[in-house]
Amino acid sequence: MATHALEAVDLVKTYPAGRKKPPLRALDGLTVSVPEGVVLGLLGPNGAGKSTTVKILTTLSRADSGTARVAGYDVVREQDRVRRAIGYVPQKSSSDPMATGLENLVLSGRIFGLSRQDATGRATELLERFGLAEHGGRAVKTYSGGMQRKLDVALGLVHQPRVLFLDEPTTGLDPEARADLWNEVLRLSGQEGLTVLLTTHYLEEADRLAGQLAIVDHGKIVAEGTPESLKSALRGDSVQVELVDPDTDGSVRVLLRQLPGVGEIVVEGNTLRARVDRGATAVPAVLGVLEDKAIPVVAVTVSRPSLDDVYLQHTGRSFRVAEEAA
Amino acid sequence: MSVAHTGLVFGRWTRASYRQPALIAFTLIQPAIWLLLFGQLFQGVVRIPGFGDSSYIAFLTPGIVMMTALMTSGWSGTAFIQDMERGVMDRLLASPVSRGGLMAGQLLSNASTTLIQTILVFAIGFAAGARYDGGAGGYLITIVASMLIGTAFGSLSNAVALLTRQQEALIGISQFVSLPLTFMSSIMIDPAVAPHWVNVAARYNPVDWATIAARQSLAASPDWSSVWRHSAYLLAFTLIVGWLSTRAFRTYQRSV
Ligand SMILES: Nc1ncnc2c1ncn2[C@@H]1O[C@H](COP(=O)(O)OP(=O)(O)OP(=O)(O)O)[C@@H](O)[C@H]1O
Ligand SMILES: [Mg+2]
Numbered sequence: 251m252a253t254h255a256l257e258a259v260d261l262v263k264t265y266p267a268g269r270k271k272p273p274l275r276a277l278d279g280l281t282v283s284v285p286e287g288v289v290l291g292l293l294g295p296n297g298a299g300k301s302t303t304v305k306i307l308t309t310l311s312r313a314d315s316g317t318a319r320v321a322g323y324d325v326v327r328e329q330d331r332v333r334r335a336i337g338y339v340p341q342k343s344s345s346d347p348m349a350t351g352l353e354n355l356v357l358s359g360r361i362f363g364l365s366r367q368d369a370t371g372r373a374t375e376l377l378e379r380f381g382l383a384e385h386g387g388r389a390v391k392t393y394s395g396g397m398q399r400k401l402d403v404a405l406g407l408v409h410q411p412r413v414l415f416l417d418e419p420t421t422g423l424d425p426e427a428r429a430d431l432w433n434e435v436l437r438l439s440g441q442e443g444l445t446v447l448l449t450t451h452y453l454e455e456a457d458r459l460a461g462q463l464a465i466v467d468h469g470k471i472v473a474e475g476t477p478e479s480l481k482s483a484l485r486g487d488s489v490q491v492e493l494v495d496p497d498t499d500g501s502v503r504v505l506l507r508q509l510p511g512v513g514e515i516v517v518e519g520n521t522l523r524a525r526v527d528r529g530a531t532a533v534p535a536v537l538g539v540l541e542d543k544a545i546p547v548v549a550v551t552v553s554r555p556s557l558d559d560v561y562l563q564h565t566g567r568s569f570r571v572a573e574e575a576a
Numbered sequence: 577m578s579v580a581h582t583g584l585v586f587g588r589w590t591r592a593s594y595r596q597p598a599l600i601a602f603t604l605i606q607p608a609i610w611l612l613l614f615g616q617l618f619q620g621v622v623r624i625p626g627f628g629d630s631s632y633i634a635f636l637t638p639g640i641v642m643m644t645a646l647m648t649s650g651w652s653g654t655a656f657i658q659d660m661e662r663g664v665m666d667r668l669l670a671s672p673v674s675r676g677g678l679m680a681g682q683l684l685s686n687a688s689t690t691l692i693q694t695i696l697v698f699a700i701g702f703a704a705g706a707r708y709d710g711g712a713g714g715y716l717i718t719i720v721a722s723m724l725i726g727t728a729f730g731s732l733s734n735a736v737a738l739l740t741r742q743q744e745a746l747i748g749i750s751q752f753v754s755l756p757l758t759f760m761s762s763i764m765i766d767p768a769v770a771p772h773w774v775n776v777a778a779r780y781n782p783v784d785w786a787t788i789a790a791r792q793s794l795a796a797s798p799d800w801s802s803v804w805r806h807s808a809y810l811l812a813f814t815l816i817v818g819w820l821s822t823r824a825f826r827t828y829q830r831s832v
Contacts, residue, residue, distance in 0.1 A: 265831075308670040311832050330672055338670040340663030347662070348592040360584055361673045389595070405667065 254319075255413050255445035256284040256307065261316035263302055263469075276302040277313065278469035284462065289439050289446040291460030293453070295565055299469040300449040301341050304417050307447065308338040321412045334362065337406030341417040341449075343398050344405060347391035351382055351401050354390060355408055362409035369408070376404040379434070381427075395422045403431065407438075414438070416448040420455060428452075432459055453557040463557075465564045473564040477557060484555040484563060486513070487529035491522045491536060494546035502545060509535050516562060520548070525559065578674035585673075585681025589655065590688065603689060607644035607697045611637065614764060615704060634708065637701030638718055638790035639763030642783050644697060645690045645725040646757060650750030652686050652730035653737030660741055660828075669829060679734060679822045683727045690726035694719050709796030717803065718790035721810060725786045728814040729754075735821030738828040757783045762791075785810045 263277040277299045284290040292300045305311035307320055309329045318325045321335035345354045352373050359369030377386045380400040390398060399422050406414055416435070420428045436459065438444040450456055456463055457477050465473040473480060489512075496519060497503055503515050506524055511532055513525035526532035529552035540547055593599065615633050659665040668678060698715070708714060732753075737746050760777040761784035767775050778784040785806040792798045792806075 305666070305670075305832060310666055310670045311829060333670060333672045336670070338667055340666045342661075342663035342666070344663030344667040346588065346592070346659075346664055348595055349588065353588075353591070357584060357588055358667075358671070361581065361668075361671055363672075402663075 253286050254283045255286040255288075256282075256290075256318075256320050256447060258282050258303070258307060258318040259316055261303065261306060261313045261318065263299075263306065263311070263313050276469055277306070277316075279316070280466070280470055282464050282471055282474070284445055284447060286445055287439055287443040288461045289435060289448060289459050290462045290464060291456035292447065292449040292464050292466055293451075293456055293561065294449075294466035298466040300466055301417055302469075303466070304338075304415050304447065304449060308336055308415055309333055310338070334409075335412045337409070337411035337414045339402050339406040339414070339416045339419055341421075343395075343402055345390045345398060345401050348389060350387050350389055351377060351393070352386040354401065355404060358405050359408040364409065372408055376407060380404050381430070396424060396427050399423055400427065400431070403434075411444070413445045413447070416446060418449055418451065420450070420452065428455070435459055453561065457557050465561060467565045473560065480560045481555045481557065484525075484559055486525055486527045486555070487532070488553050488555060488559050489524045489526050489529060489532050489536060490549075490551045490553070491524070491540070492548040492550070493520045493522070494548055496520050497522065502540070505539055505543065506536060509539065511535075514562075523562075525563075526552075529553075578677045581674040581677030582681045582684065585677055586684045587681075589682050589685035592655075593685065593689065603648055603693060604696055606647070607640060607693050608700050610643065611640045611697055611700050612704070614640065618764060631705055631707075633701060633704045634706035635766070635791070636764065637697060637706045638794060639761075639787050640701075641694050641697045641718060641722050641790065642725055642761075642786045643758050643763050644693050645722040645786075646729050646754050646783055648689060648693065649686055649726045649728075649730035650733050650747075650754050652682070653733035653735075653746050653750075654743060655682060656734050656737040657741070657743050657746060660737070665828075666832065669825065675822050675825045678825070679731060679818065682734065683730050683818070686730040687723040687726050690723050691719060694722045708794040710794040710798060714790075714794035714798070717793040717807065721786040721789050721807065724810050724814045725783060728782060728810075728817050731814075731818045731821040735817075735824040738821075738824040741828070741831070757781055760784075762787055782810055782813045785813075 259281050261277045261280040262275070265274045265276055267273040280299065280303060282290070292303065294300050302311065306313045307318055307325060309325050309332050312326060320332045323331040323335065325332050349357070355373030355376060356366070356369045359372050360366065364372065374386070377383045380403065382397060382400060382404070385393065385397060390401065393401065399419065403416065403419055406416070420431055423431065432455065435446055435448070439446055448459065461476065463475065463477050463480060464471045475483070491506070493502065497517060503517060503522060506512055506515060506522065509532070511527040515522055515524045533550055533552055537550060615636055618636070619632055656665065733746065733750055736749050740746060760774050761781050762770070762778060763783070767778065789803050789806040789810065792803045
């Protein structure tokens with residue numbers, strides 16, 4: 251039997267009704283598992299249930315029904331063991347702004363039972379590794395957002411957890427810092443066998459980091475697999491048509507829809523993205539019909555399925571559209 | 577409850593309060609103003625029966641000590657609210673930190689503020705002419721009672737913070753509670769001249785228990801049975817609300 255560092259079965263979580271607010275089923279039978287040493291990327295639109303899943307797996311919150319084991323321990327019956335085995339980086343910044351970076355790390359280490367000396371050593375090492383060494387003595391409230399986010403991740407690592415939960419760790423990081431963090435996560439999972447559950451809104455991040463991907467929508471996993479297997483499960487190609495003027499009345503969309511071999515179409519501003527059976531035959535047909543109607547075009551491109559197409563297929567929303575709506 | 581965790585949490589909040597000089601100044605100036613303001617305001621009260629020959633400022637000082645402890649502790653929960661608004665509370669609650677330690681460490685830090693305030697109020701009272709016949713024991717009992725008030729109402733404030741998760745709700749509730757507790761007591765007015773219903777209400781008011789214990793123990797010939805009885809009530813009240821508010825972490829975790 252392959253060892254799973256993390257296993258959740260049929261999680262259901264309903265948030266109670268509030269004023270003028272009906273009860274909300276945030277998780278609706280979510281099942282997911284992550285083998286040891288693997289990075290699992292949890293993708294999904296806002297409100298899909300990613301953070302709720304993380305909160306249940308970290309023992310912060312409790313599911314109404316369903317079971318979950320993390321690092322071999324039951325998240326309800328063996329809470330304390332789970333807590334000792336995990337690191338949790340919440341979606342919101344989790345450092346104490348009044349304390350310095352070093353104090354934050356040392357306190358966290360000591361809560362996990364490290365001696366003052368060990369905690370200080372470990373904190374210094376982490377500050378170094380996350381490029382915060384010269385800022386360790388400054389109050390966190392004077393840090394930039396990106397520096398705070400790095401400290402958050404460091405806080406999740408002080409006690410050398412076996413399973414790390416990262417809830418949108420790179421939000422607010424510049425591209426360089428993001429790449430650094432990716433490398434760090436890859437190093438930890440590769441060299442130290444750390445298991446990581448990561449939620450993200452960046453497809454590129456999921457593609458780069460995650461050995462396994464799970465797409466969540468409406469509190470359920472709607473697709474699961476390696477990024478490659480998810481992409482190759484999609485038949486056909488993707489055609490993008492960039493127009494000079496936006497297709498405000500939807501007429502272009504209707505025109506393209508009538509062509510043989512064209513599947514669903516998403517409109518984003520001036521761009522239409524269509525799934526087609528074969529790119530090579532679809533492109534001339536698309537260009538032909540646009541020319542007939544004298545619709546000015548900037549560019550037509552064809553591409554193999556991307557993670558964005560996978561996302562579109564399973565959530566019915568283009569990733570970017572979902573992002574903008576948020 | 578883990579002693580080590582209590583110490584760590586206490587250290588965290590104590591360091592944080594040293595770094596807010598404006599807040600320190602405020603917590604020290606406020607009781608000074610109350611003492612001098614109410615002292616002036618109610619000076620005439622001295623001449624009504626029930627005050628004997630002691631000065632009103634001597635009567636008022638232990639009352640202001642308790643009022644200060646009460647008012648300051650009402651804010652205690654704002655520290656928790658800030659932790660909840662960031663992800664600090666969530667990170668801590670998903671760690672092996674002891675819940676009792678999380679509560680007790682913060683309350684101890686709060687109680688150390690109360691201690692400093694109490695000493696300051698006494699100093700100002702002394703400067704304004706308050707003298708007490710009771711010995712060191714009287715001061716000690718007053719200090720302990722004020723710290724119990726700070727701890728009890730601090731833990732209630734923390735519990736309200738965990739349950740409402742809103743700064744506005746917390747401040748609203750703590751003001752709503754602390755004003756009646758102040759006025760339905762013998763903090764400013766001798767029970768002999770207060771309306772009957774106030775005296776009845778005061779019997780169930782922990783702030784009044786603390787005030788009575790303090791005032792009695794500072795007197796020339798204290799009624800020790802009254803001092804111990806009211807201190808015991810106060811201690812029991814503090815332990816009960818402390819235990820209840822630690823349970824509020826569970827309610828909070830159910831709502832995240
Ligand atoms: N504490 C809460 N009380 C009530 N409802 C909540 C609470 N937390 C989350 N929800 C609701 O549960 C659903 C799932 O929320 P969750 O935070 O898990 O989404 P998410 O996938 O993490 O979204 P995002 O990408 O925006 O972070 C949402 O509809 C949200 O409004
Ligand atoms: Mg989230």
